[in-house]
Amino acid sequence: AEDGEAKVHKRFTPKLNEEISSDSETESVGRNKKDAEDLEIEETAQEKKLRLAKLYLEQLRREEEEKAEEEQLESDLIGGRLQEEVLEQKGKLKRLLAKDYLPPDLSEIRLLRGHQLPVTCLVLSSDDKYIFSASKDGSIIKWDLSCGKKIHTIHGGRKGTEDRHVGPILSMAISSDGKYLATGDKNKLILIWDPAKCQHLHTFKGHKDAVSGLSFRKSTHQLFSASHDRSVKVWNVDQNAYVETLFGHQDAITGLDSLSRERCVTAGGRDRTVRVWKIVEEAQLVFHGHESSIDCIQLINEEYMISGADDGSLALWTVTKKKPLVMVRTAHGIHGDPGIQQPNWITSVTALLNSDLVASGSHDSKIRLWKCGEGFKTLEPLFDIPMVGFVNSLKFSGSGDFLVAGMGQEHRLGRWWRLKEAKNGIYIIPLKKMENKQQSGDSK
Structure with a gap:
């Protein structure tokens, strides 16, 4: 074998x-x-027909592969945008833009006149086409941002008027879809308007003192209001309904802001606290750091915010820490005779959403732009824009191409003193950026 x-x-x-x-x-x-x-x-x-059919199918397969590659490229671009939107929703998107900004050409700044008394507040429509401003004279004006023309004026009403403000308007907000405009006044009322037609829709009553802050939650018609009665109220504007009241501040609330999350932030004036109100959790976070009355507050994104006080201090905060990340004292200098000098109050703050660029206003004849450093642990001055009067309201356009300032001879919340040389009006400030910065960097 x-x-x-x-x-x-x-x-x-x-x-x-x-x-x-x-x-x-x-x-x-x-x-x-x-x-x-x-x-x-x-x-x-x-088999000739079969062979030709196979060749045709192979050609189709190659064309489909090329098409799929193009679609994948497009999908990646869309995915990048969606990822940005998700980060924005989470409050974690941060665009590093401040370094690209240059001092504006002063000859290009436009003044819009229309209010008889100081401008107290203003908002921009989400498409940057319109400005809505309000004043101590009780009037509301809709402006065309591109040409600076007045589109409509809602004059203040006389005593007993139901569909107009009687007396100073202190706060204003517009919904992100442009469907509703809300205005709050010294007489405890919140009026809801149709921004397109400038028609009165509804009046909310409930606050027991002046309404000093308003904000629509982004992409919703949920409205937050703050008042000198120390409370925050939540409203459903679609249903013309009151939802709830939040208590905690020990003094008059002076400012309020919100973004996409179901929460808002407030400045507590003389109680010297900043608070974050978590609506769903029915909780509030209390932040301490300012040593004087906190008069204004603005969210930079969902995680960070900036506030200003009447002792001249600016503070950057994160919602995860109870103390400021950084505080700049006498951010707008001091005034008065030697020996009795006082810091210039911070009267307004604003931020270019989800970026490192912020701005502050006072009554020291300038608006100051700042860069938030890495981790929001520093606040570095960029440049000043000359502006005489009380800077009662500041807003960046969504594109970051403009800064709009609401100016007055007096502070929006009172008449402590008057700057006669100032003009009551809206200033549109075109912002300049470094051009072709990326290309020049690449060519090196």
Whole structure:
């Protein structure tokens, strides 16, 4: 059996290992060529249509692959935008833009006049087409941002008027879809308007003192209001309904802001606290740091905010720490005679949403722009914009191309003193940026 197995093994080994002679190779090639010709004749007769169909399908497959690659590229671009939106929702998107801004050309600044008394508050529509401003004279004006023309004026009403403000308007907010405009006044009322037609829709009553802060939650018609009665109220504007009241501040609330989350932030004036109100959790976070009355507050994104006080201090906060990340004292200098000098109050703050650019206003004849440093742990001055009067309201356009200032001869919340040289009005400040910065950097 062993010999038999060996013989079988030897019998097959030469076929596996031996080289084929040239004669055999020629003979094999000739045979293969003949076989191929026979196959071609057979294919031409029977399978030509199938072969052409396969070629067509292969062409379609290649075209589909190219199309899929293009779609994937487009999907990646859309995915990047969606990722930005998700980060924005979470409050974690941060655009580093401040370093690109340059001092504006002062000759390009426009003044819009229309209010008789100091401008107290203003908002921009989300498409940056319109400005809505309000004043101590009780009037509301809708402006065209591009040409600076007045589109509509809602004059203040006389005592007993139901669909107009009687007396100073202190706060204003517009919904992100532009469907509702809300205004709050010294007489405890919140009026809801149709911004397109400038028509009165509804009046909310409930606060027991002046309404000093208003904000719509982003992409909703949920409205937050703050008052000198120390409370925050929540309203459903679609239903013309009151929702709830939040208590905690120990003094008049002077400012309020909100973004996408179901929460708002407030400045507590003389109780010297900043508070974050978590609506769903029915909780509030209390932040301490300012040593004087906190008069204004603005969210930079969902995680960080900036506040200003009447001792001249500016503070940057994160919602995860109870103390400021950084505080700049006498951010707008001091005034008065030697020995009785006082810091210039911070009267307004604003931020270019989800970026490192913020601005502050006072009554020291300038608006100051700042860069938030890494981790929001520093606040570095960029440049000043000359502006005479009380800077009662500041807003960046969504694009960051403009800064709009609401100016007055008096502070929005009182008449402590008057700057006669100031003009009551709206200033539109075109902002300049470094051009082709990226290209010049790449070329190096």
